[in-house]
Amino acid sequence: MPKGVPLPDSVPDDGLTTRQRRNLPVLAVHTGEGKGKSTAAFGMALRAWNQGFDVGVFQFVKSAKWKVGEEAAFRTLGQLHTENGVGGAVEWHKMGEGWSWTRKKGSDDDHAAAAAEGWQEIARRLETQAHRFYVLDEFTYPLKWGWVDVADVVRTLRDRPGNQHVVITGRDAPQALIDAADLVTGMTKVKHPMDAGRKGQRGIEW
């Protein structure tokens, strides 16, 4: 542990050793109306990569929100792992890509099915401990829209084996997810350039 990490105020009466407690899996949620929810999740993924953790990114909303810059950077990092053994492995998946999700046509039913299928794939990976660190980017939206069952997600996350860390981003995180999470941060918009009529910028927005 690096020096200066703050110690908790009290030691919990949970029968665990400090070592066991340090190895608990973390479920983090970044929610709220402000910027930085996904960006902070990718910053965490970068840290996890640096620790040699196998990183899996699963994106649930299309287009600009596919975050091409982050994807390119993480593919480079994953390549570094494959070729030079530096950091951890990286997989990057767009849930629904190739299905109706990314096309103009297609009904909400198609989107819902794609989202549900995406979640089933993540559930399988959690069961087999396919990754050590998961980013479920903008996953709150299919939850909010009822495309994926919140109770199923909470149960699957609660019962996930091993020491798999999961970060979920998006506005309006359901209360049951917040209750299940270990770390929840709300990002609040204080001021945004678009308020002044500015558009998105290369290197800032993507």
Next chain:
Amino acid sequence: MPKGVPLPDSVPDDGLTTRQRRNLPVLAVHTGEGKGKSTAAFGMALRAWNQGFDVGVFQFVKSAKWKVGEEAAFRTLGQLHTENGVGGAVEWHKMGEGWSWTRKKGSDDDHAAAAAEGWQEIARRLETQAHRFYVLDEFTYPLKWGWVDVADVVRTLRDRPGNQHVVITGRDAPQALIDAADLVTGMTKVKHPMDAGRKGQRGIEW
């Protein structure tokens, strides 16, 4: 611009073309009591690196907060630039390292002098456009403690030449800095593992 980037509600009457407006330098502030302020700043830096921007990181608080994981990852990214021409150049500086800042001994006067000197170095770099993207990590604290003059910082940032993006992180950002910023996000703690007596974890906290 990737498809789906939201357009602003109105076009400002500032005499600028869309292209000029798109190339405006951004000053971002991540403040508030919650997690993710620095992590989101490093996520932005990752995106900037991917665009080939020259990235400079300047850290103002010591020890665990030196963020060894991010530093290692960004040094790897910088090396990729140097050796393979991928992404942008990266410099990572700990302001005050080697001075009193990192030692138990030394008075507040020493810390204040180190912080002021660190800021002077950043001001020189802004003047010469040494970087394209700056992270001033935990820089709000020397401002809050009066070690660095807020008015001087705001003036220097406002008058910086070219198209240099700056992200400043830390709690209690001074109002004058918030007023000067283009993008301000407040990170709010909703729930934290340490509330449950958990300690920091490898791959999560560092």
